[in-house]
Amino acid sequence: xxxxxxxxxxxxxDDNYAVKDVSFxxxxxxxxxxxxxxxxxxxxxxxxxxxxxxxQKGNVTVAGYDVKEIKRKMFNQxxxxxxxxxxxxxxxxxxxLKFYAKLFDVPTRDPDELLEIVGLEGKGxxxxxxxxxxxxxxxxxxxxxxxxxELWFLDEPTTGLDPAIASVIKGIVKxxxxxxxxxxxxxxxxxxxxxxxDRVAFIIDGDIHLIDSPKNLKxxxxxxxxxxxYGDNGKLKTETFSxxxxxxxxxxxxxxxxxxxxxxxxxxxxxxxxxxxxxxRELI
Amino acid sequence: MFKKTLTIFKRDLHVSYRDFMSLFMIVIPIILAFAVxxxxxxxxxTTVNLVFIEGENTETIAYLEDFxxxxxxxxxxxxxxxxxxxxxxxxxxxxxxxxxxxTQGNEPEDVVMFAKLLKTYSEYDRKVEDSxxxxxxxxxxxxxxxxxxxxxxxxxxxxxxxMLISLNIVEEKMDNTISAINVAPISRTAWIFGxxxxxxxVALIGCSAMVLILGLAGTVNFLQLxxxxxxxSLISIMIGFLEGVNxxxxxxxxxxxxxxxxxxxxxxxxxxxLSAKWQWVMYWSPFYWVYKGNLSILNGDFTWxxxxxxxxxxxxxxxxxxxxxxxxxxxxxxN
Numbered sequence: 001x002x003x004x005x006x007x008x009x010x011x012x013x014d015d016n017y018a019v020k021d022v023s024f025x026x027x028x029x030x031x032x033x034x035x036x037x038x039x040x041x042x043x044x045x046x047x048x049x050x051x052x053x054x055x056q057k058g059n060v061t062v063a064g065y066d067v068k069e070i071k072r073k074m075f076n077q078x079x080x081x082x083x084x085x086x087x088x089x090x091x092x093x094x095x096x097l098k099f100y101a102k103l104f105d106v107p108t109r110d111p112d113e114l115l116e117i118v119g120l121e122g123k124g125x126x127x128x129x130x131x132x133x134x135x136x137x138x139x140x141x142x143x144x145x146x147x148x149x150e151l152w153f154l155d156e157p158t159t160g161l162d163p164a165i166a167s168v169i170k171g172i173v174k175x176x177x178x179x180x181x182x183x184x185x186x187x188x189x190x191x192x193x194x195x196x197x198d199r200v201a202f203i204i205d206g207d208i209h210l211i212d213s214p215k216n217l218k219x220x221x222x223x224x225x226x227x228x229x230y231g232d233n234g235k236l237k238t239e240t241f242s243x244x245x246x247x248x249x250x251x252x253x254x255x256x257x258x259x260x261x262x263x264x265x266x267x268x269x270x271x272x273x274x275x276x277x278x279x280x281r282e283l284i
Numbered sequence: 285m286f287k288k289t290l291t292i293f294k295r296d297l298h299v300s301y302r303d304f305m306s307l308f309m310i311v312i313p314i315i316l317a318f319a320v321x322x323x324x325x326x327x328x329x330t331t332v333n334l335v336f337i338e339g340e341n342t343e344t345i346a347y348l349e350d351f352x353x354x355x356x357x358x359x360x361x362x363x364x365x366x367x368x369x370x371x372x373x374x375x376x377x378x379x380x381x382x383x384x385x386x387t388q389g390n391e392p393e394d395v396v397m398f399a400k401l402l403k404t405y406s407e408y409d410r411k412v413e414d415s416x417x418x419x420x421x422x423x424x425x426x427x428x429x430x431x432x433x434x435x436x437x438x439x440x441x442x443x444x445x446x447m448l449i450s451l452n453i454v455e456e457k458m459d460n461t462i463s464a465i466n467v468a469p470i471s472r473t474a475w476i477f478g479x480x481x482x483x484x485x486v487a488l489i490g491c492s493a494m495v496l497i498l499g500l501a502g503t504v505n506f507l508q509l510x511x512x513x514x515x516x517s518l519i520s521i522m523i524g525f526l527e528g529v530n531x532x533x534x535x536x537x538x539x540x541x542x543x544x545x546x547x548x549x550x551x552x553x554x555x556x557x558l559s560a561k562w563q564w565v566m567y568w569s570p571f572y573w574v575y576k577g578n579l580s581i582l583n584g585d586f587t588w589x590x591x592x593x594x595x596x597x598x599x600x601x602x603x604x605x606x607x608x609x610x611x612x613x614x615x616x617x618x619n
Binding site for chain 2: 050051052072073074075076078080082084085086087088089090091095099100102103104105140143
């Protein structure tokens with residue numbers, strides 16, 4: 001669905017590249033996470049893929065279209081949810097969706113249905129300018145689904161949303177992906193990436209450091225540990241044991257048998273920890 | 285493309301009706317026309333105002349009513365107060381030998397002279413029919429002041445139409461929606477055309493309404509007016525786009541429009557006050573040519589060749605300016 005080969009981009013058109021020699025492929029139906037801190041080159045790459053930035057060097061095809069010369073009809077197959085909500089504040093939520101729907105050459109979804117999906121049912125007649133930040137964000141997200149996109153660009157889709165709504169959004173992404181929609185997810189939230197993505201790419205300073213599935217990364221870079229909280233002679237103790245080390249395994253079995261266990265958690269490495277380990281940088 | 289262009293136009297129109305400032309700009313040509321109608325003197329308006337005391341000079345009043353605007357007051361004190369007000373009004377006091385004309389003293393000489401002549405004609409019972417003067421005219425029935433205001437109104441309407449475009453673009457920038465349009469299947473050209481329709485229509489409808497309300501329809505060739513307003517509105521549209529992409533909020537856009545008023549006012553002043561040998565000083569300004577062309581249209585003496593010539597000059601200057609500003613507009617619409 002997306003092919004990127006040796007992509008370079010410089011805002012000043014000099015050797016100071018925001019993105020350098022980036023290559024990756026995303027097959028149809030995959031949820032691909034593009035992860036990195038602010039200024040890493042995520043938005044630049046996404047901007048080039050969506051035609052918001054001009055392709056300077058490299059080869060990029062999106063949904064079968066060469067982005068060297070963007071064809072507007074390409075956007076009939078693409079949905080784009082922006083990190084910063086961008087809806088017309090003087091128009092109602094429904095008017096916003098109806099207006100954008102008229103710009104597509106393909107059948108579009110019912111605005112009321114979309115508003116209901118994102119939890120904005122009954123808010124269709126309210127001007128977007130009166131919406132909270134989270135509501136505007138959900139409206140932007142809903143708009144990105146108008147044309148039943150085959151390829152869906154999601155830029156920080158859960159930023160600024162409360163956990164319940166964020167969970168709804170994640171559910172929608174999973175549901176769309178099950179229907180065959182390819183998702184290009186740009187985020188610095190590793191938990192969402194871990195939950196949604198089939199594969200992730202770590203990008204720092206315009207360079208992709210690695211691309212793999214979260215599961216493989218955890219196996220490769222994580223340590224299998226268990227954290228146990230137990231009562232010992234009236235005192236609460238916490239200890240961490242490796243599930244691979246024989247000595248630790250024996251000690252853990254002994255504690256389970258003799259002590260009063262309060263809590264017990266596996267301590268597999270998070271994607272964030274792996275990111276820091278691989279790139280040496282934190283996600284800020 | 286046409287359908288999507290229309291969609292953009294309909295959205296702008298819809299939103300403009302919800303925005304006080306935009307709505308104000310749409311209706312201002314009509315307000316302006318009514319204001320000009322109310323305040324600009326007509327050609328039939330008298331040049332002299334006279335005030336009399338009620339019950340005095342009844343025969344003189346009956347005679348003078350055909351030549352002057354007559355006001356009657358109840359007594360001498362009231363007449364004195366009326367004469368002392370700031371406007372130019374001449375008081376007629378007493379009858380026969382004791383009669384005299386009362387003025388403030390600062391009235392234009394021709395006003396006092398005209399009042400004196402009227403008094404003389406009245407005393408000698410001279411009628412208009414007694415005159416042997418033969419008058420020939422060119423048939424112009426509209427007051428020059430009204431044409432001047434109408435012309436400035438047309439210029440202002442075109443400029444405000446451009447400002448309406450800039451406000452719509454500023455709205456898009458403030459809402460950050462240009463990026464959303466950039467990832468929608470609509471071409472930049474269709475979007476720009478859609479945004480421009482509003483400005484062109486406001487200019488065409490506003491200027492036509494103004495001409496109709498001002499009662500100039502009899503002298504104006506409407507086809508010429510519409511063509512020339514369309515041509516001149518292209519300049520305003522370009523200014524509107526430039527102001528829009530360079531302004532981050534409404535106040536900045538308004539401030540930019542004020543700056544454009546400067547060459548506009550200079551062009552009007554240049555045409556009206558510069559002597560013929562210095563008119564070339566203003567040739568650089570498209571507003572000068574627009575004002576000059578509009579004046580001929582409003583007077584009903586614009587030939588088609590002149591229309592073509594003036595349009596070509598305006599379009600030529602617009603093309604030069606466009607070549608300079610197009611990259612900035614394009615860049616401003618990229619995100």
